Amino acid sequence: MLFQRFFGSSNDRKVKAMTARVAKINALEPQIQALSDEALRAKTTEFKERLAKGETLDQLLEEAFAVVREAARRVLGQRHFDVQLVGGMVLHQGGIAEMRTGEGKTLVATAPVYLNALAGKGVHVITVNDYLAQLHGDWMGQVYSFLGLTSGNIVHGLSQGQRQAAYNADITYGTNNEFGFDYLRDNLVYDAGEMVQRGHHFVIVDEVDSILIDEARTPLIISGPTDDRSELYKTIDLLVKDLITDPTTFDHDEKQKQVILTEWGAEKIEDILMSGGHLAEDSAGLYDAANVSIVHHVNQALRANVLYTREKDYIVRSGEVILIDEFTGRMMQGRRLSEGLHQAIEAKEGAHVQPENQTLASVTIQNYFRLYSKLSGMTGTATTEAQEFGDIYKMDVMEIPTNRPVARIDDDDEVYRTEAEKNLAILKQIEDCHLRGQPILVGTVSIEKSETLSELLKEHKFTDAKGKTVKGVPHNVLNARYHEQEALIVADAGIPGAVTIATNMAGRGTDIQLGGNVDMRVLKWRDEQLGLGIEVTPEMAIKRKAEIETEIADLKVQALAAGGLFVLGTERHESRRIDNQLRGRTGRQGDPGHSKFFLSCEDDLLRIFAGERLDGIMRTFGVQEGEAITHKWLNGAIATAQKRVEQRNYEIRKNLLKYDDVVNDQRKAVFEQRAEFMDATDLSDVITEMRQDTIEDLVTRHLPPKAYAEQWDVEGLHEHVVAMLGMDLPIAQWAGEEGIANEEIQDRIQKASDARAIEREAAVGPEQMRNIEKSFLLQMVDLQWREHLMHLDHLRNVIGLRGYAQRDPLNEYKTEAFSLFEKLLVDLRQNVTRWLMTVEFSYAEPEEPAPLSNYTEVHMDPLTGENAVQMGALPDGLSVEQRQALPLSALPDGWQQTGRNSACPCGSGKKFKHCHGTLI
Template identity: 80%
Template sequence: MLGFAKKIFGSSNDRKVKGMMAKVQQINALEPRFQALSDAELKAKTQEFKDRLAKGESLDDILPEAFATVREAAKRTLGQRHYDVQMVGGMVLHSGGIAEMRTGEGKTLVGTLPVYLNALAGKGVHVITVNDYLAARDADWMGQVYRFLGLSVGVIVNGLSQGERQRAYRSDITYGTNNEFGFDYLRDNLVYSVAEMVQRGHHFAIVDEVDSILIDEARTPLIISGPTEDRSQFYITMDAVIRDLIKDPDTFDHDEKQKQVLLTEYGSEKIEEILQAAGHLAEDSAGLYDPANISVVHHVNQALRANVLYTLDKDYIVKGGEVILIDEFTGRMMTGRRLSEGLHQAIEAKERVDIQPENQTLASVTIQNYFRLYSKLSGMTGTAATEAQEFNDIYKMDVSEIPTNRAVARIDFDDEVYRTEREKNEAILKQIVECYLNQQPILVGTVSIEKSETLSELLKTHKYEVDGKTRIGIPHQVLNARFHEQEAKIVADAGVPGAVTIATNMAGRGTDIQLGGNVDMRVEDWRHQQQGLGIEVTAEEVLARKAEIEAEIAERKQAALAAGGLYVLGTERHESRRIDNQLRGRTGRQGDPGVSKFFLSCEDDLLRIFAGERLDGIMRTFGVQEGEAITHKWLNSAIATAQRKVEQRNYEIRKNLLKYDDVVNDQRKAVFEQRQEFMEAEDLSNEVLEMRRETITDLVVRHLPPKAYAEQWDVDGLQERVRDTLGLELPIKDWAAEDGIANEEIEERIVAAADARAKEREELLGPEQTRGIEKNFLLQMIDLQWREHLMHLDHLRNVIGLRGYGQRDPLNEYKTEAFSLFEKLLLDLRQSVTRLLMTIEFRFEEPPPPAPPPRGLVEVHMDPLTGQNERGLTIPDGLPADQREALPVSALPDGWEQTSRNAACPCGSGKKFKHCHGALV
């Protein structure tokens, strides 16, 4: 019945799109009028819209005219006119929804519509991208439209100074990555002056590749942490112990579905014997699981996970003596990101590279709770429908599927499943050879670097027949984390006839595969070649060369189209259907023909874990021969079901993470808001007075309980605490001995004495200096107490699950305990501030030279695949970019000033100049 109704009335998405098309017609009707405007008149529209908003009109009122303005500006600056369906996408984004648009439909251009409209409000618009390259590219590319219309554009990338960040955030439109925005938010809550803050609120954000950032990245909270003591030798020792232990498979259980590894009872006994004999357990302890050995147990477990769960060239690579993590969704190197709680150090010990010290959490926030700070949040991607429920549950964002500008001509074939990986690889090689010989470009998707390089080696040695002659090797390009720098060029050339491209996870590449090749990329390459030869080219020469390249690419495109368009071949199914859809979406761009097919085997991880033995049994039963594959729609359905199970598990991990962080989020908001108020205030004397009096009340209540008899009072304890906390020697014993005295009266006398001492100290220092000291101490103590609070919560989170064995809900227990810890934080804050301001001794000396900024701060991005793992982002050289002291250009060695920011640094560090010595210029 529902299916019949949908056929008659259309789906809710169809009706929503149809309703928006009516407004598109309204925008189209304005086009002739806007075409007639001069550049100056079109630019003047921006001020006109701002004036109308100031007079009370809403953004929705001016939407048709604003969109028409942007369309006309894009035509004049970029030579691109928004399609009608792109207008619909812009309306979805403006309404705070998610626009699902296929690859090649121009999402980057769609973003200009709502960005311009919402920037008119003057509160700043943030455009979030998946990497620095896309942030800089889009800010420059789409910035032409915004600047033409009189709006300012900023971009936030790694390596900017604090002043550069402030200027970027004060622009009307700011581009950057989710990490940069999130870490700037955290750093703003660690500074000691409002002038040092870089962000100016969270008004409206558009998230590009919204599924990648708000779903995949959301398993990994953002953390800023500082270094702790160096324990390198301990990690090496634990690694040697575990390496020896796991030679016996009976010592541990490995759950591949849940990605967990645990010691068996036999393994625990064996490792206890080894550690006891080597003297690694605490003296007089009852065994490995004695509370005194909790740290040893933790590092044993981390070494076990490093050796069993993490695989070289799949989860990480070793480059330049450093362990670099690989993003499982994009296949990119996450340079500087580190797993925390000692796991990254355990991997470093495993790979025999230098071990970096661990870090302690200073501030943290989940991706979910950061993006929920925005008054309005929207996003765009090619694949969001499969996660529509999660977007709605967590972010209150609806997913709208935007129709394509031209009908999709891509053919998606059913999966081919082989019994063994060897048979599958032979079939893949056969298909690649066929495409290569037919001059059909082919994109081969793999799920790991290791598999892309294995396939590359097979292609280099593969023998095949052409016109009766044997050839060896097929020319190809490999796109994975090892060749990250060449990414854009490799992708741009992947549509050339006969091109063979092997890619590890194509999500978020940001460059479309265009049949025949990419004109702009080719022109840029030619210009670089000429410059390398010392030849200066004129604008006319560039235009002439561009015309030649366009003609050549048009010819190549026809050849690629005649061969059937881009062939996308998946060598394995990913855990997430979205990643597979992203790979498929690379072909069939803008109505071009294309083909996609996945080649699987019973030995692939997904099938092996979820259905391997059963599937292999079916193939044997039906007598599937060597090299034969089975193909059926039911099989596709079974694989999709397995993927849904994994997606559901990952959703539960993210939801669980959020539930726990929501407990802390209210506390975080309260602390950060209080801290902000303290920073903005000039005079905090009333707050200090209130803290002092509440501290005195706490001390009196604790030692002289209200309903206790005088004989039950702890007068000695109160006198000692008053001396320690307030620096006062008071005759509290004598007061308590007076007949009929009440605890309230004793409290009043202590308050009077404390107020008098505070007044004396203020007269000694002067009001202005006292206010400055009060503010400084308040901010320092908030940071110190919050840091300790986060550490306690981390420890609590790691053990609270054990309460489930006592039939108690761990989440409710966590809420209760976290609330108690927060109350203790507030109590400790009051007492610490009071004790410091009342007891610290002051000396009047010449001020020392300003201290250098704190070094060693690390930005961590957790990756709790099992609910515990973390991963992070380290600022180059361990120093936050916004705290680097700028050096004059003359501080660089001679000749270095001319180095391109994207070139390798002349110092030989292996980093780009802008991330090394160039970051200091």
Template identity: 60%
Template structure:
């Protein structure tokens, strides 16, 4: 029976189909211009850029120019790269231009699609940013697609790790700038710590296209980009608290796997208070007294470390360090650390050296960074399942672009078994059958533990030739993946989502040539051997195609449908045949935590025997509903986090705007005079209240305030003894004395130096107080949830108290800046040094490599590849980990000279 909605879709098409159909008229209009564009000379085609800019200056809009601009780019791409964008790629380009997300399957040419709206929007002259997930892609795409832009008279820049500020400034000044999300966010934060407008590298946020938009705006939205500096060592405290956790019994705490939360029961709190009191770590009577906020934070971290974090699943211990494993990619992330003391708690648990904590100097979520752009578009192969989040948070609609060739992959219904043991038996048998007929198999698992369990089961079943790709062996990843499409190959991978690797049927030709002929000298023998390898790979490809293409066999469903879809997307690329199937059991985490508890008894009643599976489309639908519930819960979590982050984001905007005003102002004397007046008014109103008797005045306190804040020794006691004096007279005399002292200092320094001093003092004071404010807000946020027990809304409480803290920051800013300015003396020693930025580290995970993009980064400058001597590593500078190694091996730097030492 067909629903009314289904019937309407059959008759009129889905809303997506209707939207896509609406672009067809403009596609035809672009096609109609093709002959005209082909007839133009290279100079005439390139000259179109000048024409378009002139038309914009005369009042035309970018929308008016879309058809001719797209036609120009299509022809330029054909001439420069030999690639002519398909009609569906033109549609993808229009979607990106219209502030939306184009969902395009893997292999549909997203990189080329971006050139169309990028060129069109770059005509406005405000700068267009193309955002990639790693340095390698930014460098590669800017080099290849930059040829199109260069042909059309536009400049292209690229931002990668290790560039100097001058190089970054030049790259952002280009018409088009390719960069990673991490570099963009880090540059924005660093810009707002600079002391001169000329030192800032970014020039605004006009239009950005985000590649792998789901990775950047969904997965990475859970954690902010953070700039931090080192704090004092507190390893003794972590070890002391860690020793208490094994003393607790199960009734002393509660674990919530769904929420990934742990808390102490009343009995546990009492026991912990006694232990802390004996150790001399408890202040006051109760653990939850305000002075014990830091201790509460540490004991909660220790509890989570022991009860929620599992070794070899959430992290591994390698070379005496805790290395995080990413839950989405299953990869190690050397250099990345959990924040707020959680990593130190894990180090204490595993008895390895505890590294000191870092203090946050500045932070921003990618949600709030990318919402600053006037226009935003995105591309990915999997976004539809997160359409609600993209719409609610970013105002981005998700539109699915049809494929150029039909997808031939067969997605089979899931097989559900009662126990994990039965499931794995069926998986081993399924792998055997596929291998025997010569079909390559990619087995997706969700953790290292499960991939190694399956590997052991295969060994027991007589399998000898299979590969395991997980966080422990990711150094061998490139070669393992290159052979995953060979007929009969069996590759076990810990969550292939987001690995950025192509599995080519028959094997990767280039990787084979490199592996087998890497050290062979050029000559007839090498040429002949290359021809043999090409023929072998072609033969193997034909065998793999005949066997049905790549078989993606998943051992479990992920919480997110999007990750499952990414795994499936490894098969059936660019019109190849393929097959995918998920094997599940009622003991899987998703089924156990979120599935129906009654399903097991129901299956037993239905007479399901051992080793039998239930296969039905209804099961798929039930699982999809469970995944939707989890996705909705995760979305709510991110939305809630964003509500809290919006509070600090509003304050961040105010602070950053104030910094810009201070930097841009040619004369700060009026601003400083206003601050001085407010400080004096605050002092007088506090010590000499209005309408109070003279006997009630706190003249002694006022004298101390004046000496401390204004650096003035004034006869306040004598003033107060005068007949008929009131608080207004005292205020005016203080103002006159302070202004005279300030004027004297300004006259001695001269206007230019005085302006420099005022600007430096205000900016440095503002930065110092802002850093303290961030820490205070972090502490407030960690305990504000307890207000819920008193029937008060934690978010509203947080907003209220954050506002009070911000008001206190502004008062403190006035007092501290004026206090310093009333004391400052200059010793002339030639050129005045510029204020120095604090020692900084940036932290954020790269979704493709699974590593902290800024971990272990050196201070070496970035050197263009053409300026590097392959035989002299001293000339290489800072090499991004995903770039080809400068030695000429053909391997990525991280797999060659930059390899992570085991």
């Protein structure tokens, strides 16, 4: 501590070193400002030439940053603060810049993005959702375009050609899901020209903690459809619903988010299934090998009915079960749970049950982002996860000072005995802020909690400034149900007296500005005018914007006088980062602000980890009804509970990565080999080598080298040669020759197979044969890899049981996975050889491989052992161009009259013009 007092922390010393470079950038400013637009743009060409001559990006940093700062000033009217340049340097070095909300992280990224894009290898910028990818890409794209660089956006719904164009740009914005799934899809195509990504050079991840920590619990998986078993789900669901009316039939562990049948429950469901004829005939019972599938469906139905709650984990809209992101509170449109869990929830809710899916390709978030040569990120909350960033990604977290001193006041938590008492205190605080004209943002942890609070506010009676008794506090609710109005609700949250209830404030992308947001107000006014059929001229827009700016300036003065934005947390989240993100919404850029959390012993976090003990303490000290406990020690105890949950989640992610690392080397080998096969024009040498290895394996297996001739399995070898090579050779006769060795028999089979291969090639022609070989080989690689992934999935599900035998499950998994991979290589050689040597070729119309629109993108959640899935295709499986070419009559009845800016009737949550409205 004494050392830090005199010399500063490690973070302070790093910031100080970078501040010295900022001084050099500032010294260049007068010189750069004197350049014309053309001369400033010409700097890009100059930098590229200097790089080609041997200069490094680090040597160009000061000049490049000065050029970007000036371009942003001219194009956007925004000049980088000194601390923003420091943040840019951290990103360029491959670290994490922790910057408070409102410090302009979007602008920070432009400097390192421009600098690294000069190398011409492509720079990727990852955001948390499509809205921000489009917004930031278009907004900052103006700066890059001004400087002569190209930029593109990767969002859901693009055609393959549009994706290729976006990836070929110098800078590409998009979400982690889109980038990860594009990587997997690139390894499913059959022509190198269909691949969209061109490598992994440099990436900046916005909200890096949300993506690399929260999302990292969920591997990306592409899967394809299997058989429809909807009736089975419905039947099992009814049986399980009847079963769980007796709470002794299952154990529910809230801490671990698990539910299992008790011994009594297993016996009871076994009797029910047996009497209903659902178990396999002649089976010994429920856990007989023949009933594995039924047991799986029972477990999934149990999880659906006990672990998943409507309005919290999912909502049902238009008969469709739509998942809710636990971190952002948003609807995950098109996202599904896999391994039968989503189907079990659909059966539970009486919705249409859609078919399951089978894994085709997968990768974890960690291993995808570790493909990049340089990985960096930015967020407002990363320090609490610094260890994980260092261990997993080799990234250092650096706190960037704020541009202005923080004036926010953070009060100690208030803890009440019951939720009812807590809610009453929350209502009083909201009422107080509303009457004083102080904007208040109320953070909740679920849709259910936000809507409960909304109902309480509607019924709340209070005395207004005029002394009248009023019922209902005016307020806005921001959660998954109102996702479409998200930006507008957030933009208005800083108006004096505004009350905004938000399910979660992480990565909302729109700043809460005191007095209101000018740009959003102008946008809203434009939409209103267009809705009335009034054409907006540039003169009208300029005049209205000036009026709005004046109104907002007056409102900001009122909000500041009332104390700035008040942030009220109704509950502590499992993660301290989520709480810090909520707190960070107030006190931006030196504004005053206030934050406080209201808790009760009935909240999930306290109830599970410290509820009884805390309630006992409150009773001991005689805390009266309506009174709260407030103390710094209490804050520490709550933080400790959160740390325990965070540590558990870290262990889950680390464990997931350990298992995926086992597969990662195999994945890289298969994907690299597959890419080589796609690029090759002649694979005949590979095919010949596979055939020779297959023959050697067959001979070695049936005619062991050190065995006597009498011990040879000649008949078995003959059968396999007929089946594998399509040749009826006199192997028994050869084996009867005196003194013959197994090497001689192998050589004769090799020569015979080579002759047969030449004959088959002559029948179809050399060029056609090369195409057949390439097509067969790629399809067989995919088929074998798919089966390999399925085997590994099954292995993961049972490998933990080996711990009971005092054996390390991870080491067991490594051994088994290696054996399975060796089997994959052997099976690949044999299957390719068998197909090319035995299949009769005939000319027919070529069959297209299954289009990617039939595939589903899966996101597994190891907290529950289930998967969340992102659908991989546009509605109806059409490309953007195909949809735009369709006539108006192609729309369902009644949809033709939908307004362009109205919500699409399909329930996607998008505006009509961005969804089915593109048809017209």
